Amino acid sequence: MIISLVIHGAPGTTQGAQTALTFCRAALAAGHRIYRVFFYEDGVHNANALSVWPQDEQDLNAAWASLVREHELDAVVCVASALKRGVLNADEASRYEKPAASVEPAFDISGLGQWVDACLNSDRVVSFGV
Amino acid sequence: MGNAALVLPDGRRITLDQDGYLTRLNDWDGEVAEALASHDGISLTPEHWVVINLVRQFYQDFGLSPATRPLVKYVGRHLGEDKGKSLYLMTLFGGKPALTISRLGGLPRPANCF
Amino acid sequence: MSTLHIVNKSPFRSDALQRCLALVAPGDSILLIEDGVLAASLSTLADSVSGRSVTCYALIDDLAARGVSAADTCIRSVDATGFVNLIVEHRNSLSHG
Amino acid sequence: MKTLTFLARSAPYGSSKAKALLDMVLSAAVFEQKIQYIFLDDGVYQLLAGQDPSSLAAKNVSAALPALELYGVDQVFLDLASLQARGLSTDQLLIPVTTCNAADISKMLAASDMVFSL
Numbered sequence: 001m002i003i004s005l006v007i008h009g010a011p012g013t014t015q016g017a018q019t020a021l022t023f024c025r026a027a028l029a030a031g032h033r034i035y036r037v038f039f040y041e042d043g044v045h046n047a048n049a050l051s052v053w054p055q056d057e058q059d060l061n062a063a064w065a066s067l068v069r070e071h072e073l074d075a076v077v078c079v080a081s082a083l084k085r086g087v088l089n090a091d092e093a094s095r096y097e098k099p100a101a102s103v104e105p106a107f108d109i110s111g112l113g114q115w116v117d118a119c120l121n122s123d124r125v126v127s128f129g130v
Numbered sequence: 131m132g133n134a135a136l137v138l139p140d141g142r143r144i145t146l147d148q149d150g151y152l153t154r155l156n157d158w159d160g161e162v163a164e165a166l167a168s169h170d171g172i173s174l175t176p177e178h179w180v181v182i183n184l185v186r187q188f189y190q191d192f193g194l195s196p197a198t199r200p201l202v203k204y205v206g207r208h209l210g211e212d213k214g215k216s217l218y219l220m221t222l223f224g225g226k227p228a229l230t231i232s233r234l235g236g237l238p239r240p241a242n243c244f
Numbered sequence: 245m246s247t248l249h250i251v252n253k254s255p256f257r258s259d260a261l262q263r264c265l266a267l268v269a270p271g272d273s274i275l276l277i278e279d280g281v282l283a284a285s286l287s288t289l290a291d292s293v294s295g296r297s298v299t300c301y302a303l304i305d306d307l308a309a310r311g312v313s314a315a316d317t318c319i320r321s322v323d324a325t326g327f328v329n330l331i332v333e334h335r336n337s338l339s340h341g
Numbered sequence: 342m343k344t345l346t347f348l349a350r351s352a353p354y355g356s357s358k359a360k361a362l363l364d365m366v367l368s369a370a371v372f373e374q375k376i377q378y379i380f381l382d383d384g385v386y387q388l389l390a391g392q393d394p395s396s397l398a399a400k401n402v403s404a405a406l407p408a409l410e411l412y413g414v415d416q417v418f419l420d421l422a423s424l425q426a427r428g429l430s431t432d433q434l435l436i437p438v439t440t441c442n443a444a445d446i447s448k449m450l451a452a453s454d455m456v457f458s459l
Contacts (some may be wrong), residue, residue, distance in 0.1 A: 026328045032328065116372045127458075
């Protein structure tokens with residue numbers, strides 16, 4: 001089955017992003033296809049490459065990045081949510097004259113159109129961290 | 131990289147972002163619209179102006195930069211069904227009319243690129 | 245055709261479970277996750293769904309993490325794979341905020 | 342075409358949820374999907390006329406509601422029990438909506454491909 005995820009929660013604040021990660025791994029292990037993981041609102045913080053976690057905690061940002069790379073997932077952060085929260089790629093940082101790019105390069109920055117596209121092309125869309 | 135700027139005939143310098151939207155919405159006036167349009171190779175006629183004023187009214191009314199379909203309906207409602215067609219707007223403003231008209235009208239850059 | 249209702253809030257801090265119960269239809273299921281599993285220790289949950297053809301599940305990792313267990317055998321524990329299966333088995337899912 | 346159902350359940354201004362869901366609705370509308378936009382629980386406050394958040398430096402979320410119909414979103418519902426529980430009545434609303442009850446919402450959920458609730 002083709003499944004997409006929408007993630008609303010920031011890592012480390014609420015449990016939703018962790019639940020989503022575990023769900024995503026289990027869905028892949030069961031042979032389902034993950035069409036897209038869409039990070040919306042505070043969920044975009046999961047794509048922040050500048051986060052630093054204590055050594056004795058699971059680095060959820062790194063865990064997402066490695067899952068996205070390992071399975072070549074289409075991971076998209078909502079551009080409107082991301083800009084407000086300082087999750088920028090090099091293009092956006094230059095466009096808005098900000099001092100640093102912060103998005104993990106395995107993630108794309110795009111619009112809600114990508115979320116609609118995920119709805120159209122998936123059998124199921126599951127929301128986490130609402 | 132610095133942002134682009136528009137220099138008006140009176141010497142005013144208007145800063146734009148990389149996609150040609152105004153950095154400061156308050157900079158907008160008729161001359162700015164004329165200069166933005168001529169940069170796009172469009173010479174503004176009264177027909178253009180009616181539509182630009184309508185897109186500004188759309189933003190005033192709803193707080194949204196319109197997508198094409200709602201803008202077309204809105205234009206049709208105000209100017210008549212013969213003009214409430216995307217072809218009419220494309221003839222005046224070219225390919226992606228809602229984006230162009232919003233930009234010329236000094237609306238904020240749409241939060242989500244579709 | 246049915247809905248998987250996902251509740252992630254404690255019933256003591258949020259009315260998400262109550263609002264979920266108001267919308268649950270026969271054939272739907274309820275999955276408690278995160279702080280939502282705190283409702284699994286309430287016998288009242290079983291009462292509210294009894295006779296309505298609604299099945300209740302709770303995510304086992306979330307129960308274990310909090311040291312709570314399901315008060316009633318009518319609440320079935322599922323792991324992450326079970327969660328995925330529930331998503332597949334239901335037409336749609338509703339994450340109650 | 343998919344049937345997408347949106348449950349607006351949060352009051353405006355205290356969080357970004359009302360606006361976040363509205364943005365989803367408008368995006369789905371641009372792609373011309375079948376949309377059911379249902380206001381219930383605290384979401385009914387989003388429909389109240391007379392909102393003026395100017396002193397909060399917040400955008401008026403309700404301003405976009407009269408544009409829904411231009412976006413082709415004509416299936417807009419209100420849970421009457423939620424409205425009444427908050428001491429409100431339909432004549433205080435900014436736009437015309439179809440009233441419904443919990444059973445109606447359950448039916449709409451059952452007929453949906455995807456459901457989003459904020």
